[in-house]
Amino acid sequence: MIRALGLVLAAGLLVGASGEDDPLTRPITGADAARWLEPQGPAQVSGNTWYIGTRRIRQAVIDTGAGLVLIDAGLPESFATTTAHFAALGLDLHKVRLILVTEAHYDHAGGVAAVARASGARVAASRWTAAAMREGISGHDDPQASSLIAYPRQTKVRALRGGQRIRMGRTTITAHAMPGHTPGSMGYSWQSCDAQPCRTVLFAASLNPLATGSYTYRANPALVAGMRRTLAGLNTAPCDILLTGHPEHSGADARLTAALEGKADAFASPGACATLARKYGALLDRQLP
Numbered sequence: 001m002i003r004a005l006g007l008v009l010a011a012g013l014l015v016g017a018s019g020e021d022d023p024l025t026r027p028i029t030g031a032d033a034a035r036w037l038e039p040q041g042p043a044q045v046s047g048n049t050w051y052i053g054t055r056r057i058r059q060a061v062i063d064t065g066a067g068l069v070l071i072d073a074g075l076p077e078s079f080a081t082t083t084a085h086f087a088a089l090g091l092d093l094h095k096v097r098l099i100l101v102t103e104a105h106y107d108h109a110g111g112v113a114a115v116a117r118a119s120g121a122r123v124a125a126s127r128w129t130a131a132a133m134r135e136g137i138s139g140h141d142d143p144q145a146s147s148l149i150a151y152p153r154q155t156k157v158r159a160l161r162g163g164q165r166i167r168m169g170r171t172t173i174t175a176h177a178m179p180g181h182t183p184g185s186m187g188y189s190w191q192s193c194d195a196q197p198c199r200t201v202l203f204a205a206s207l208n209p210l211a212t213g214s215y216t217y218r219a220n221p222a223l224v225a226g227m228r229r230t231l232a233g234l235n236t237a238p239c240d241i242l243l244t245g246h247p248e249h250s251g252a253d254a255r256l257t258a259a260l261e262g263k264a265d266a267f268a269s270p271g272a273c274a275t276l277a278r279k280y281g282a283l284l285d286r287q288l289p
Contacts, residue, residue: 009265022234024114027077028106029183031092036075036107043259045267046199046241047192047243050172051256052085054078057107058247059085060203062190066169067097071188071203072245073111076152093118101125101157102205103185104132106143108245110151123157124166126177128184129158141180143223145211160186174224176237178205180227180284189238199240202273206245207231207280209287217287225287228283231277239273250276 016124029036040055053074059082068091072160076080086093091197098118101109102139104125116123124132132138136147136153160166162177176187185205192199209217209227217224247253259266 006034018261022114024117025076025079025111028149028151029075029077033077037078037165039081040256041260042089043256043266044089045192045243045259046201046265049130049190049192049201049241050089050091051243051252051259052082052087052089054081054247055253056248058245060201060243061089061091061096062171062173063177064169064171065093066096068095069098069100069168069171069173070096070115071100071106072102072111073099073115073237075107075110075284076114079111079114079118082111096121098166099123099236100160100173100186100188101129101133101168102178102187102203102245103182104129104138104142105182105206106137106149106151107217108206109133109154110149112154113152116154122246123154124160125157126175126184126186127159127161128182130159130184131188132146132184132266133157138182143209143211143215143220144182145215158269162186176202176233177226178230178233179223180230180280181206181208181210183197183223183226192241199268201241201243202237202239202240203245203251204234204273204276206249207276208249209284210279211287217284224288231284232279234273234277237273240270241267242272242276243267244276 038055043053050061062069133154166173173190187204189202230288244250
C-alpha cells in the first residue's frame with residue numbers, strides 16, 4: 001500500500017504542477033505549509049470508518065452503504081493528499097455524498113469547495129459555520145479572527161443544529177454543538193458496526209481556547225458558558241473511539257501511528273473523551289480570572 005500511495009501522491013503532485021492555477025486548490029498557508037502538509041498514511045479506524053489526511057490535519061471517512069461521508073476536508077492544497085488516500089484505501093472520491101464540517105477555519109474547511117466540486121457532495125455544518133464558509137472566513141466574533149486566512153468560499157451549506165441526526169444508508173450520524181474554539185464548532189458521532197462489537201466513534205471539534213489579537217474569553221461569557229457545556233457533555237458522552245482534526249489534541253496521533261504499524265484495534269480509546277475535557281477545561285481556566 002505504501003508504494004501505491006507514493007505513486008498516487010506523485011501523480012497528484014504532477015497534476016498540481018501542470019501549470020494550471022486552480023483557485024480551489026491554490027496554496028494559502030505560505031510558511032506554515034511544511035508543518036501542515038507533512039505526510040502520513042491513511043488508516044482504517046473500525047469497520048466502516050477511516051482516518052485520512054496529513055500528520056497534523058486529519059479527516060474521517062464513513063461508508064454508510066449508500067455513499068461516503070467525509071468529515072472536514074483539510075486545506076485547499078491538501079486536495080492531492082485527499083485524492084491519494086481515497087485511492088490507496090480503495091475508496092471512490094466520487095461516491096462522497098456528504099461533507100460535514102467541524103469548524104469554519106481554513107485548516108478544516110479550506111478544502112471543502114474542491115472536494116464538493118470533484119464529488120458533487122452536499123455540505124453541512126452548524127449555522128454559524130455555514131455562514132462563515134459562504135464568506136470564506138469567519139468574522140470578528142471568532143476568537144482567532146485576527147490570525148485567520150481566507151479560503152475558497154462554499155456557497156451551498158446546509159445548516160445543522162446540535163442533536164440533529166443525519167440518516168444515510170445503514171448509518172446515523174449525530175451532530176453535537178461544541179462551541180468554544182469557535183462559536184459554531186460542531187462534532188459528529190456514529191456507530192461503526194461492520195466489525196464487532198459495535199463502537200461509538202466521536203469526531204470532536206477543536207477545543208483549544210485560543211484567542212488572538214484583542215479577543216479574550218474573559219470578555220465573552222456566552223462563549224465560555226458554551227464551552228463549559230461542551231466539556232461537561234464530553235465527560236458523559238458515549239465514546240469508544242475518539243478522533244480529532246488535529247490528532248495530537250486527543251492522543252489520536254499515537255493511535256494512528258500504532259495502527260500504521262499494524263497494531264490490532266489501535267484506535268480503541270475508552271476514557272479519551274473525559275481526558276480531552278479535562279485537558280481543555282484546564283486550558284480554559286487559565287484564560288479566565
